[in-house]
Amino acid sequence: MRRVVVTGGAGFLGSAVVRHLIRRTEHEVITLDALTYAGDLRALESVASHPRHRFERLDIRQGRAVQALFEEARPDAVIHLAAESHVDRSLDHAAPFVDTNVVGTATLLDVVRAWLDHPDGPSRDRFRFVHVSTDEVYGDLPIEGGERFDEESPYDPHSPYAASKAASDHLVGAWAHSWAVPAVITHGTNTYGPGQYPEKLIPVAILRALAGEPIPLFGSGRNVRDWIHVDDHASALVRILERAEPGARFGIGARCEHANLAVVSQICALLDEIAPRADGEGHAAAITFVADRPGHDRRYATDPSALETALGWSPEVGWAEGLRATVQWFVDHEQWCRDRLNRR
Numbered sequence: 491m492r493r494v495v496v497t498g499g500a501g502f503l504g505s506a507v508v509r510h511l512i513r514r515t516e517h518e519v520i521t522l523d524a525l526t527y528a529g530d531l532r533a534l535e536s537v538a539s540h541p542r543h544r545f546e547r548l549d550i551r552q553g554r555a556v557q558a559l560f561e562e563a564r565p566d567a568v569i570h571l572a573a574e575s576h577v578d579r580s581l582d583h584a585a586p587f588v589d590t591n592v593v594g595t596a597t598l599l600d601v602v603r604a605w606l607d608h609p610d611g612p613s614r615d616r617f618r619f620v621h622v623s624t625d626e627v628y629g630d631l632p633i634e635g636g637e638r639f640d641e642e643s644p645y646d647p648h649s650p651y652a653a654s655k656a657a658s659d660h661l662v663g664a665w666a667h668s669w670a671v672p673a674v675i676t677h678g679t680n681t682y683g684p685g686q687y688p689e690k691l692i693p694v695a696i697l698r699a700l701a702g703e704p705i706p707l708f709g710s711g712r713n714v715r716d717w718i719h720v721d722d723h724a725s726a727l728v729r730i731l732e733r734a735e736p737g738a739r740f741g742i743g744a745r746c747e748h749a750n751l752a753v754v755s756q757i758c759a760l761l762d763e764i765a766p767r768a769d770g771e772g773h774a775a776a777i778t779f780v781a782d783r784p785g786h787d788r789r790y791a792t793d794p795s796a797l798e799t800a801l802g803w804s805p806e807v808g809w810a811e812g813l814r815a816t817v818q819w820f821v822d823h824e825q826w827c828r829d830r831l832n833r834r
């Protein structure tokens with residue numbers, strides 16, 4: 491049993507990690523989150539009052555306050571997810587991405603280093619720092635050819651978001667090398683599921699369709715993403731927390747590649763069943779191609795073989811089942827999502 495600090499635990503993926511830790515393990519959880527526009531405590535309602543869970547509203551850049559929390563709560567693991575996470579926002583304003591993802595991660599690493607050196611701190615053998623990064627640090631792949639990123643792929647980040655995550659990965663490596671912080675780095679692929687903030691492709695498509703508005707698709711819609719369900723990404727992170735050796739690095743994916751146009755078309759087909767348009771048209775009629783994102787990566791694909799082989803992990807949620815349940819969730823929580831957008 492561990493006492494785990496989950497940074498960014500009120501976000502999309504972080505809240506799935508917290509729910510998994512509470513429902514499916516014996517670990518204690520301290521959710522640490524600044525509650526930016528992307529954080530929402532409603533995502534934790536089902537576990538918030540569990541005796542093994544507590545929530546602390548804190549910014550990872552507030553080093554002293556985070557250090558005080560560590561000395562009081564005495565964690566022996568961190569899963570670090572707190573980040574600015576939306577590529578389009580990073581293209582508009584990169585500074586918050588450098589602030590949180592780079593400066594915030596360095597500040598958190600200093601707290602961890604001090605906690606490991608503290609007389610009451612945990613042994614380095616026991617402690618784990620799981621740094622949740624992305625496959626976007628590797629740049630992109632040709633659409634054709636079947637090549638996949640793996641743990642040996644060279645870094646080549648293209649967006650300010652990806653560059654800030656790459657920088658944070660290098661900081662983790664430096665703290666591991668210089669101060670023996672027992673760290674593991676993960677490179678997860680595009681994640682989907684209930685509760686995702688309605689600025690990313692899948693929730694935007696669903697909510698625009700439900701509102702009868704144009705569904706924007708960058709460029710030709712040919713760009714390919716490799717999708718994993720949020721519960722599978724969370725289960726992989728917990729498996730890595732429990733079983734990975736310090737210094738390891740794992741790609742996390744479910745071998746589930748789809749072109750963006752195919753994803754949005756499938757969403758429209760599901761909505762034609764679940765929430766048909768009043769005018770009898772198919773929802774796909776609303777798909778509208780818009781000017782491409784600057785430097786839009788062509789294809790991401792991650793090879794999860796190392797994780798499957800070394801740690802015996804495999805995804806459980808199939809794409810057809812996961813996408814249908816996700817579309818149904820957004821239909822059932824449309825007002826919830828609109829409230830979130832209005833709160834900004």
Ligand SMILES: NC(=O)c1ccc[n+]([C@@H]2O[C@H](COP(=O)([O-])OP(=O)(O)OC[C@H]3O[C@@H](n4cnc5c(N)ncnc54)[C@H](O)[C@@H]3O)[C@@H](O)[C@H]2O)c1
Pocket residue numbers: 497498499500501502503504522523524525526527528529530548549550551570571572573574575576590594622623624625655677678679680681682687
């Ligand atoms: N969602 C994906 O497709 C995906 C894929 C691979 C990796 N990741 C990584 O997983 C992590 C979580 O992604 P997500 O999609 O859940 O993001 P998200 O934007 O939904 O959540 C981020 C969370 O971090 C919190 N946060 C932001 N800045 C903070 C700060 N300074 N201090 C404390 N908390 C802060 C926010 O309040 C929010 O709860 C990120 O590090 C991201 O890079 C996400």
